[in-house]
Amino acid sequence: MAWSSWEMQAGDPATFAFKLAFLQNPHDNDRSSPEENASWGSFAIWAQGENLCSHFELGERIDACHWYMVPLIEWLIENWDPLLHEERLKLSNAGTTAAQAMAKSRMPPLTLKETDEFEWLDSWATWWRRHSIRASRQGGMFPDLYIRRYRDQVEISTGAESLPGIPEDHYFLAPDRSYFVCPQQVSEALFTVLRAAIQELRRRMPDSARFVTLETSVELLENSERRNSRMAWLAGYGESLSDYLAISRQVDDALASVEQDVRDSLISFRRSTALVIDGSSYAKLLYGAISPDTTLDDVVNLTRELVGNYVFNASEWLDRLLLELDDSEVSKLAPGEQGSRLGEQACEILGTDSNTRVDIRAILEDLGILITDLELSDPHLRAISVFGPNQRPHIYCNTGFTNLKGGHKEPVNRFTLAHELCHLLLDKELGDELAVASGPWAPAAIEQRANAFAAAFLMPTWVLRDQVAALTAPLDTPNSILRIARNLDVSASSLVDRLLNLGELTFDDRIRLRYLC
Known part of the structure; x- marks a missing residue:
């Protein structure tokens, strides 16, 4: 049966946009499923002005990916919550983007036993199925594109992995990209197109049970009862809602006697909608999004610390941390180069005239940054930095941190403090509330930048x-x-x-x- 063409685009290509179309099937209904035959069409995704689906086929530029759209629609709805809320990679924080990390962690480490290799591969595939758009392709030429949460933004990243059986003259024009978009913009654009597309499919095949199920599923994306599930993904417990709920109860108990304003500043999400949780890094920190080794005691202790660190208005400290750094060019550099450039600039502004030791503790004191020792269970967690509208800038140094050469010698502590200073100065661009746990599971790019910043700050040229x-x-x-x-x-x-x-x-x-x- 021939249907008329249909298409829908939502969002702004300058930030994020999604387009889906149903077209005349050129393959003469070759799919066993009549629903899929009815959904032949195309899709395109834009991020910050770039069409990530644009590609060459046989020397011709094509600006959309063509295939059967029902599997893509089903995949987006089924994985909605992890796509927009899960940041933590399943195995290894091996790259600065999800696409890079998944490419680098595809093969198990050589040190793993054979039985552990299978578990590694299964874990890799599980995360890939939730976040790689190619998990929905079922034969089409789709980009190597990942969607995941990244702090208070949604990361859209692409890799350059080839597709099996695809000729070399078929390739995408936007490999190795990464963009960060407001979760609300992503969720609204996707939802608008998905709902309209399903309505069109229902019009085409009103008796299809598959399309009836899709119509119900897309409407359930706005169900308020999904909030706990989404919080679990944010906190790193997405696959174990019960673990998240157990921690949530402990946080609630710790906050039971706290004034409502303080409580709201820590666990509320001021910009959330029915489709996505958007906002507070503090709540992510409180609910355990530090590392896989976070314990319940850690969460309770951090909750109490952040309650004690609450201030009605932190603008006094914000003004002190607004350094006039020349970052106009460094945004184009790799994270390590950014940190090196900005670390020297910050040292020149904040440092002393001495040509020897930089007194990092005196500098932090002048900026009004508090330092507190706190014992946490993860020995690889260096420190935690918090700062925001209602949180005074504060560095919590983990006394349980184990450095390979010397543990808690003063040089290691000084490097840690300079590293955290970088977070407080530079890392608020991805959210109003800053809460960074410096360790193996922190975003790799900001950790690389902070390490380079610390080295340049303590050892300027x-x-x-x-x-x-x-x-x-x-x-x-x-x-x-x-x-x-x-x-x-x-x-x-x-x-x-x-x-x-x-x-x-x-x-x-x-x-x-x-x-x-």
């Missing part, structure tokens, strides 16, 4: 230049490295890495000196 000039032995010797490290109160390994990045040491020097020092 003008200080290193004076230190090198005062040496009586070559720079690439253990004695020289240790002397400068002692003078600057930094670890030898951090100094070696910094000198490598500045081109003062070779990679071979780095390997040798890190071993000897």
Whole structure:
């Protein structure tokens, strides 16, 4: 049966837009399912002005992906909550985007036993099925595109993975991209198109049980009872709602005697809609979105700490942290290069005239940033930074943090504080409320930037230049490295890495000196 063409687009391509069309099937109803035959068409996704579905086929540019649309519609509805709320990767925070991380973690580590390899692959595939649009393709040429939550935004990222059986002259024009979009914009554009598309399918086949089920499912996306499920995904417990509810009850108990304004500032979501939870990083932190090793005691302790850190208005501290950094060009750089550039700028503004040790603790005190030691269960969690409209800037250092070389020596602590300063200065662009837990499960890009920032802040080039000039032995010797490290109160390994990045040491020097020092 031939149906007239239909199409619907919602959203703004300059930020996020979604378009879906039903077209005349050129394959003469070759699908076994009549519903799928009725849904032949195309789709396109735009993020910040770029069409992520644009591709070449046989030398011709095509601006949409053509295939049967019912599997895509079903996939979007079935995975709605994790798509818009789940940030934590299943296995490894191996890349700065979901597409990068999934490409890097596809193969199990060599150290895994054979039985553990199967578990790794199953876990990888489970996360892929929730977030990769190719999980819905069933034969079509779809982009290597992932959708997931990223702090208070939705990340749209693409990779460059080829499709089996697709000729080399078929390729997408926007590989290795990443964009961050307001969750409300994404949810509203997707929902508007999905609901209209299902209404059109119902018109085409009013007696189809599959389409009746789809119509019911899309309307349930606005059901308020999905809030707990969405919170569970935000908190990293999406597959175990019961674990989230257990923690939620403990948080509620800890907040039972707290004034309503304080309580709302920690666990409310001021910009949420019926389709998506949008907002507060504090609540994500309170409900356990730190790492897979977070315990109930950690959550309760953090809840109490954030209650004690509440202020009616944090604008006084916000003004102090608004440094006039020249970030007009650095946004185009890799995270590590961004951190290095901005770390030196911040040191020049905030540091002293001394050509030796940067007094990071005095700088933090002048900025009004509090420092508190807090024991948390995850030994790989360095620290937590919080700041926002009702939270004074505060660094919570994990006394249980285990560094491979020296544990809690002062150089490690100083690096941690400089790392957290970067979060407080630079990482509010993805949300009003800042709550970053610095560790293996923090967003890789902001951790890379913060590490480079800390190194540049504690070891700016003008200080290193004076230190090198005062040496009586070559720079690439253990004695020289240790002397400068002692003078600057930094670890030898951090100094070696910094000198490598500045081109003062070779990679071979780095390997040798890190071993000897």
